[in-house]
Amino acid sequence: MASHGARGRSGGRPTLEEVAARAGVGRGTVSRVINGSPRVSDATRAAVEAAVAELGYVPNTAARALAANRTDAIALVVPEPETRFFAEPYFSDMLRGVGSQLSDTEMQLLLIFAGSDRERQRLAQYLAAHRVDGVLLVSVHADDPLPDLLAQLEIPAVISGPRSAGETLTSVDSDNYGGARSAVEHLLSRGRTRIAHITGHPDVYGAQRRLDGYRDALRDAGRGVDELLVEPGDFTEEGGRRAMTVLLDRRPDLDAVFAGSDVMAAGARQVLREAGRRIPDDVALVGYDDSAIARHMDPPLTSVRQPIEEMGRAMIDLLLAEIADRRPPVSRGLERRHAVLPTELVARTSS
Amino acid sequence: MASHGARGRSGGRPTLEEVAARAGVGRGTVSRVINGSPRVSDATRAAVEAAVAELGYVPNTAARALAANRTDAIALVVPEPETRFFAEPYFSDMLRGVGSQLSDTEMQLLLIFAGSDRERQRLAQYLAAHRVDGVLLVSVHADDPLPDLLAQLEIPAVISGPRSAGETLTSVDSDNYGGARSAVEHLLSRGRTRIAHITGHPDVYGAQRRLDGYRDALRDAGRGVDELLVEPGDFTEEGGRRAMTVLLDRRPDLDAVFAGSDVMAAGARQVLREAGRRIPDDVALVGYDDSAIARHMDPPLTSVRQPIEEMGRAMIDLLLAEIADRRPPVSRGLERRHAVLPTELVARTSS
DNA sequence: AGGTAGTGTGGGAGCGCTCCCATCAGTGAT
DNA sequence: ATCACTGATGGGAGCGCTCCCACACTACCT
Numbered sequence A, B: 001m002a003s004h005g006a007r008g009r010s011g012g013r014p015t016l017e018e019v020a021a022r023a024g025v026g027r028g029t030v031s032r033v034i035n036g037s038p039r040v041s042d043a044t045r046a047a048v049e050a051a052v053a054e055l056g057y058v059p060n061t062a063a064r065a066l067a068a069n070r071t072d073a074i075a076l077v078v079p080e081p082e083t084r085f086f087a088e089p090y091f092s093d094m095l096r097g098v099g100s101q102l103s104d105t106e107m108q109l110l111l112i113f114a115g116s117d118r119e120r121q122r123l124a125q126y127l128a129a130h131r132v133d134g135v136l137l138v139s140v141h142a143d144d145p146l147p148d149l150l151a152q153l154e155i156p157a158v159i160s161g162p163r164s165a166g167e168t169l170t171s172v173d174s175d176n177y178g179g180a181r182s183a184v185e186h187l188l189s190r191g192r193t194r195i196a197h198i199t200g201h202p203d204v205y206g207a208q209r210r211l212d213g214y215r216d217a218l219r220d221a222g223r224g225v226d227e228l229l230v231e232p233g234d235f236t237e238e239g240g241r242r243a244m245t246v247l248l249d250r251r252p253d254l255d256a257v258f259a260g261s262d263v264m265a266a267g268a269r270q271v272l273r274e275a276g277r278r279i280p281d282d283v284a285l286v287g288y289d290d291s292a293i294a295r296h297m298d299p300p301l302t303s304v305r306q307p308i309e310e311m312g313r314a315m316i317d318l319l320l321a322e323i324a325d326r327r328p329p330v331s332r333g334l335e336r337r338h339a340v341l342p343t344e345l346v347a348r349t350s351s
Numbered sequence C: 001a002g003g004t005a006g007t008g009t010g011g012g013a014g015c016g017c018t019c020c021c022a023t024c025a026g027t028g029a030t
Numbered sequence D: 001a002t003c004a005c006t007g008a009t010g011g012g013a014g015c016g017c018t019c020c021c022a023c024a025c026t027a028c029c030t
Helices: A003-010 A016-023 A027-034 A042-055 A061-068 A083-087 A089-102 A117-128 A146-152 A176-189 A205-220 A237-250 A262-274 A292-296 A308-326 B016-023 B027-034 B042-055 B061-068 B083-087 B089-102 B117-128 B146-152 B176-189 B205-220 B237-250 B262-274 B292-296 B308-326
Strands: A073-078 A108-113 A134-138 A157-160 A170-174 A195-199 A230-232 A256-259 A284-288 A302-305 A338-341 A344-346 B073-078 B108-113 B134-138 B157-160 B170-174 B195-199 B230-232 B256-259 B284-288 B302-305 B338-341 B344-346
Touching (some): A016 A027, A016 A042, A061 B061, A073 A089, A089 A108, A089 A134, A089 A308, A089 B089, A108 B089, A146 A157, A157 A308, A170 A176, A176 A195, A176 A284, A176 A302, A176 A344, A195 A237, A237 A256, A256 A262, A262 A284, A292 B292, B027 B042, B089 B108, B089 B308, B108 B117, B134 B308, B157 B308, B170 B308, B176 B205, B176 B256, B176 B284, B176 B302, B176 B344, B195 B205, B195 B262, B230 B237, B237 B256, B237 B262, B308 B338
Parallel strands (some): A073 A108, A073 A134, A157 A170, A195 A256, A284 A302, B073 B108, B157 B170, B195 B230, B195 B256, B256 B284
Antiparallel strands (some): A108 B108, A302 A344, B302 B344
């Protein structure tokens, strides 16, 4: 009695009970209206809604979470050590997609960094405490224990960029295979015949798929694949430089390069320049990601755009579906879903 | 299954009460230990800690929030409409700083987008419901009502980039004035004498400060300020192009340009090129932000780096301090604090 | 000895919801 | 008129914490 007087009056946020009194109904009825239950008469619903509006009632999330055993929050886990990933537009664009799709819901977005060991430990506690209803995973390494932890805790999760063809988590990906194909086909259509490929890190699934696309595109065009024209970079500018140097050395007559990322393309460009090759006159160059670098490169870089914002949206859709599926006592639909979104070639003057 | 089998009951995560029973103490005592109260004997504390470890106890955030009327969460509000801001490293770097500083605490980070009207409305509800203990504001316009709303609701907030010299909110900023000075002094030391300045949007406080720095640096070097050498861009590439065109037209003999952002510098570069001016031979160019664009520009752009990650850290420090200050019944320290962090000139070949 | 402060400690009383069961009309069938 | 439903509603019983008051005890004073 005495206790709630202090903040009950001064802070004055209305409670369910107050709304109920105002509307002349019971607590349960207001709860039903708030949560959109159909088992309420129209008249009652209207009365409650009026009371809610008059009082400016906003549900208390903590109370709801406590009573209902759910949090209405999802976490976006960022494996921060990768500075590159974090600074790339990839992250921002995905975030934008996630945010826009989330704005239609009551869900809130938690950003969790899992770079350092301490952070990872904190994350494990977090998940163990079931402080979120679901998890979004981005750019996870093949050997990361996180996906298994999530599965074990039975926490709904969606991963962007599956770790392998047999990804067990629900996943969202762009069509790396198709994107690579379109890049190579583009170069072929420009009359290029000796097309090199600088691949990404070989144990990144997406990089493998791009390599597959490169090979198949050449094969389907009736040309063999010259393995001397394929060299791994590691998604870095330095890697791109190194690979380009090797390629130029092995096949001085190459007339096009398809790099597995814009950053590697930037590295390759430097080497080509230094070797006196003109772009695109002597060597055509195509990148991947369509990042800011591509637009600002000299000459502007042709690149494969991934629909990252849409991927973010798709992740939310899939995650919310999984959370909804799991609400009923027995989890039924156990098949995983995998979304693959189309890419788009953005032609510029480098090819 | 171990004795603490994850689903002993019906979802069975251990509660305070269970820990208390295990340790042979009362609920209140466990709570005291968990929250680090000094009023517990060493023996009891040890017993409780053992029980916590054995049971793998993790406090239930929702229950805590409900009982204590705090959330242990802060929000980072992003005025999303500005695509540019979002894609710039600025955001990622700040996020990294925020994240790293937060990892020492129990606070969780909520990302809230306030781009669309619907999102802003949701945000207002959010804040009204006191769903966060504090708010981080980034890149807020001078006429944004958000700061006032926060003040009115008495929600602790820290803004990065104060809106004016008389900012009422606690703020964190980089030394725009000093940064601009160092850029101009750098150009002067390189023997440039007719230094133009492309300013940012004039009602952005930081842009004003940069202009002040530009003027004072020239003045202190004993040179007058030729207002025909100052032209506003609006932080966009197109704005940079337009401003450069105007400047070149008015003062064809200019020999250096200090742009208020790298993006505007990129625009200026294009115009200079088209006008046949060589960089840096004919015209030296300096940007601001030291973004990816600066490194990848041709030639690489000299630019002023802001310690953005540190700014993120500083924001967290100030915000946590404010939240702590506000916990006691009566808020005492009402003076606002303003942190200003030093910038650094990164010299490259464009100057 | 009685009094007066401390220390630890236990546990009642909520915090504001959701869940669910009991209740109460109203309806149609018997 | 009685019974069995059905849809709508009220409200008790928690959810797992924090707060705070009451209650030992143990010093240390007069």
